[in-house]
Amino acid sequence: MTEAILLMLGIGATCGLILAVASKVFYVYEDPRIAKIEGLLAGANCGGCGFAGCSAAAQAVVEGIAPPSVCIVAGSEAAAQVGAVMGIESSTAEPLRSYNNCDGGNRAADRYFYSGISGCRAASALYGGRRECKIGCLGFGDCVKSCLFDAIKVGDNGYPVVDEDKCVGCGACYSACPKNIIEIKTVSQRLLHLNDELDALAPCRQRCPAQIDIPRYISQIKKHDFEGAVRTIRERNPLLLSCGRVCPHPCEDDCRRGVADDEPVSINQLKRFAADYEMNSGSRVPVRCAPATGKKVAVIGGGPAGLSCAFFLRRVGHDVTIFEAMPKLGGMIRYGIPEYRLPKKVLEWEIDGILNLGIKAFTHVKLGTDITVESLKSSGFDAIFLGIGAWKDYGLGIEGDNLKGCYTGIDFLTKFSVNQQGDSKLTVPIGTKCAVVGGGNTAIDCVRTLVRLGVKDVYIVYRRTRKEMPANMVEIEAAEHEGIKFIFLAAPNRVLGDDNGQVKGLEYLKMELGEPDASGRRRPVPVEGSETVIEIDMLITAIGQGPDISFKDKEEGKRISELKTTRWDTIDSVDPITLQSNIPYIFSAGDAATGASLVVEAIGGGRRAARSIDLFLKGEPVVAAESTLFGKKKISESIFKTVPGVKKTKRTPLPELPVKERIKSFVEADLVISEKDAIFESGRCLSCCRLCYNQDQ
């Protein structure tokens, strides 16, 4: 017995002694801070930081390889404490979040049936993972199983839903998914992502110039998640109230329901419904911004392009200042779009929401007069965005077009609007018989404004036919209802004046349509000896507009005078996707870059420019991936000729004020659809993705 005790003690003592000696002999110096920092990290060993476990991460921090904010799980407070241990200030990086980009619609049950397999990896290995389309979700939830933080579950629709509050962005789901459905991105990366050929995009999403995730917000409306819908729209479009009212919705032209010989989903009405819901709810859906980057950007022009660019730059953490020449922000959507289409009160609310993010704005500041590119550069702005719009009307260039009573479209609308908003006493004398030359939206806005001002006879003089009019069809129809007289196939020849130099008539030549021109529209050819005169006392020319680039000449000899412009006076970009000009720190979008175009085009351009500016400020090359979807480029496999399984249903009609009522005032003419209608209309959406869609039962 004694021997046994002695032996055990002996062995114990020997082992202890050897280990003690060994720990001295084989001692490896370890910075005491490593242990301290390891205590502050989450201890989840999730590997999200990119190091092999928490102790490796702690070691990396001490060695200065990793920043104090290395741990994505522990959060910003722990990062500050780690920073304190290291004696350095921690700048918290924007957190990474997981994001699912495949929307299973409600066809999950049909799509995700494989006899017995229960893992995405296995399904992917066996079948190449192709069920509907080669990039879509397989729905077995490998991502759910991989998540250490219980942040992903498979939602009602059968595709993964990420709980953003629980997600720490460790990337486990990303590596578990064999199909790249789950993306790990910061909010900024997501906001600035451009549509790509490899994305799971429905046809409407490919068409929308602002690249809004249309199926997602429609499905959110369907689920009564109106705030979610607002948030989805705002990831791509900060001017949802305005767009919901004035957008000519090119997306609806590509709606798959429309292809099926049915009426397309009323996408824009749904957008307006969600936007109005937010405004009428009395509180704004919170918008998150990334931590400040300390970079300053000047946005010149507070129109849709400028506001969109400023919004996205602010959201990714840059310091943005807007300079606007007019008395208020909004640009063309404030001064060019009349009150009855977009009430100023609504616009005001929308712009306030954008400025509330911490964007500074100065009005009455004109580029070239009050500020110059040079002065902005020297006052510390790192990049400059030119969203100066297209405010210079083209003239008719015919005899007598400068007589008293002759105006140009934008000039007229702006003067009238400034006066209406009480920013100036200048009024435009209105006649009794007015003619507006042109067939675009500006012309329609002019005539509909004139009708509301009580002008008896309002004519539209257009040199082609109704079919060729570039204005939105809804607008043309509304103008017809309001009693506008259309004179088609008429080219103004000469403006006649009386002895006082006042307009008294417009002589035009009748035209006939000839061969199609470059734009595909048939070119009008004048008919000899067909001169006709209409009696008028006011003439508005609205035949198009271009940017006013006189600021360039005011800085003679400076760098800005080298800015490349096209022969239409628009600012020339190196690449129409990145919108960077030939001077690297100058970017442009909107009408200033494209010539007069859609609001939604300007918003999309503003976001693309914001992306390029962000890349430029980070010192990365300002380029777009080759597979970027832009312009007319489409994912060809997603564009169908026929869509089986779709039953015809009537779309929700657009509610509007009766004609008699609306032509008396500037009260908004188009109304918002009811919640019931919105739910019905959202139910018409086929929840399309790249290839799949919900069939009508």
Next chain:
Amino acid sequence: MGDYIELIIACIFVNNILLAQFLGNCPFLGTSKKMETAVGMSMAVIFVLVLAGVFTWCINDWILVPYGLEYLKTISFILVIASLVQFVEMFLKKSIPALYAGLGIFLPLITTNCAVMGVCLINIKSEYNFTMTLISSFAYAAGFGLALILFAGVRERILLARVPKPLQDTSIGLVTAGIIALAFYTFKGMV
């Protein structure tokens, strides 16, 4: 020489520590999901088992047997093996950091591993001499590695198979282990 070859074959195939004696099932199931891990674990087991086998033989032959204290072998072996692994870990960290980086995470797993303990006790029970102990320790560990790597390969393939829900993961793992063990059963009688 023939004895040694016989011993090696017996240890690796006939009396395979995992599939014939069912020792060390914990790492067998735990580290066999990925081939990479399985290989790392096998290496670590070979390394530790050879050391432990030799050490415990020495303890037994030089201390326990002369004093007639054989009944203490289990408890003293636990102490010795645990200390040994700790020591080796420290030694590697200081002297061979590359090897430590490769085996590091597996070493603590083996500290209280029954396969290691089992082999040491079998060596004593079979009354092997020093050379035989050395060879049997290595061969048992190699057998462990062989079984583990085979099993990891099979499990990676199982991922692709249509496994009914109640049998998924560990259950099918155990069934598979049983079938592989059955295959190894055919070696019985070879030696």
